[in-house]
Amino acid sequence: MDVGSVLLILALALLVGMILTQPFMRIKETEKLIQERKTSQEKDHLRSALLAEQERVLSALQELEFDYTLGKIPAEDYPHERAALLKHGADILRQLDALQPTNGRQKTAEERIEAAVAARRADAAGGRPVVAANLDEVELAILERKRQQQARPAGFCPKCGNPVTELDRFCSRCGNPVEKS
Numbered sequence: 001m002d003v004g005s006v007l008l009i010l011a012l013a014l015l016v017g018m019i020l021t022q023p024f025m026r027i028k029e030t031e032k033l034i035q036e037r038k039t040s041q042e043k044d045h046l047r048s049a050l051l052a053e054q055e056r057v058l059s060a061l062q063e064l065e066f067d068y069t070l071g072k073i074p075a076e077d078y079p080h081e082r083a084a085l086l087k088h089g090a091d092i093l094r095q096l097d098a099l100q101p102t103n104g105r106q107k108t109a110e111e112r113i114e115a116a117v118a119a120r121r122a123d124a125a126g127g128r129p130v131v132a133a134n135l136d137e138v139e140l141a142i143l144e145r146k147r148q149q150q151a152r153p154a155g156f157c158p159k160c161g162n163p164v165t166e167l168d169r170f171c172s173r174c175g176n177p178v179e180k181s
Contacts, residue, residue, distance in 0.1 A: 043099055050096050051138065057089040061117050089113040119143065 064085065068078045090109035097109075116139055153163045157171035157178060164171060164178050171178055 047096065047099050050092050050099070054089060054092045054096070057085055057092060058113075058116055058120060061085050061089070061113075062120050065117070065121070086110055086113055 061082070064073065064078070064081055067073045073081070090113055093109035093112055119139065154166040155164060156162065157164055157174060157176055159176040160171060160174040162171050162173040168178050170176065
C-alpha cells in the first residue's frame, strides 16, 4: 500500500466517525434546550407564586387597616403587624425584582407596597387611584379590570337580549355589535 491510499482510508474513517457522532452531539444540544426550558418554566412558576403572595399581602394590609379603623385591633398591636406585613411585602417585591430586572425604578420596595395599598384603598372607596402612575403594569391591569367589572348595565343586546355594560362594544354571548345610544 502506498501513502496516498493510507491517507484516503484515514480521511474516510475520520468522515465516518464524524457522521456517526453527530446524533450524539445533537442529543446534548437537545438536553441543554430542555434544561433551559425547565429553568424558564420554574422562573415563571416562582414569579406567579410571588405575585399571588404579593396579592395576599396587599389584601392582608387592606384588611388590617379596615379592622383597625373599626377598632377590632388594639392600637399597640397595629404598628407591629403593619410593619411585619410591609416587610414581608417588600421582601416579595425584592424577589420579583431579582427575577425580572426593573427598568430604572428609584422607589424602594416599601414605597411601592405603600402605593399599592393606597391605590387599593382609593379603589375600594370608589375613586380613581391617586398614585396610578406609580403602580406596576400588573397592578394597573388589575385596577382596570375591577373598574370594568363595576360598570353598570347600559341595556340589552338587540339580537339575544343579553345585558351589556356601557364599556361593551360587542355582546359577550352572541358577539353582535352593540350600538351606543
